[in-house]
Amino acid sequence: MAQKPKIALIISSTRDARWADKPAQWALRKLQERDDIEVELVDLRDFDLPFFNEVASNAYVPSQDPNAVRWQEKVASFDGYVFLVAEYNRSITGALKNALDQAYVDWGKKPMGLVAYGSVGGARAAEQLRLIAIELQMVPVRAGVHIGGSDFYRVSAYNPNPEPMEALDGVLGGSLKDMADQVSWYARVLKEARREEERRAA
Template identity: 55%
Template sequence: MLRIAIIIGSTRATRFADKPAAWLRGIVEGRTDATYEFLDLRDFPMPFFDEVASNAYAPSTNEVAQRWQQTVAQYDAYIILTAEYNHAPTAVLKNALDYAYPEWNRKPVAFVGYGSVGAARAVEQLRLIAVELQMAPTRTGVHIQGADFFGAWQQGAALEEMAHLQPGVTAMLDELVWWGTALKTAREA
């Protein structure tokens, strides 16, 4: 069975990420096409990248980074849950991506973004980063933006009640599973 990690890309004490993470958990628990597990970057407090080179060229010395690499290597595909800070992904997320390299190679990645523009600019940068990590970013992403974001963040609206987001989530998951299966088959061959 395909193993998919959902990476929570913010560590702030007041992060919004917990709301879409709970929403996604409710959705993926109803699916039988893969196993879905959450990886919270709070559980991997890596320093800012300070190795002699990428772990593609030299083993990492930081024990938390080594644990992160071993953890992400276990998965066949990824969903990155991201905020947008100043038109970019969070520094802690970029750092986590930089601390691994061969572990990401030839695996698909999808994105769920949130913020005033649904983290569209952060996701666009993450797609470029994913290509450099030899990942395959999927076409469909989910962008929790505008009234949906502010309603959930400031007014307590439930993402579960925003039915218009569901088709995008379903398409994203279906694409990720397809690509995950195809690339896992190719990696194993």
């Protein structure tokens, strides 16, 4: 049996006061229930990335900063990605944009999905991320999870008595399944395509 695709669930906010951990653990539990992918939680806090200051993208020149190289090696070890996207002022976090810029060849020809939250369900940040992903030669999937409005209030820290994320299973579960189905399908197809490309280049 072919090895399951490895998918990274990437937490994109690094603030001390972030809310990201709650939806991240919810999504991780749901994704780990699947038998068609392996999922690992990847936290940008753990990589201490500098602001991008290389001579050029690693598509052209090997990066010199050891933390950037460690990040690139981590990114390269996966067959696809699910980004936990916090919307800051109608965009993705600066930490995520910097992390995306620190790698290029490592993202390519792999699918990406997202779980977004914030104003309008994080939709504006999600669309910006999809555009960036296209430039990095990822394959953004159509389905996504958007936590906004009254659903966000029910489970977020803004509510003095927040409910557990599972309270939104009936609202978000279908979207999460659709997104994961699409990421899984493309991860399998593109993994085999990359292997074939490597065989032809050998």
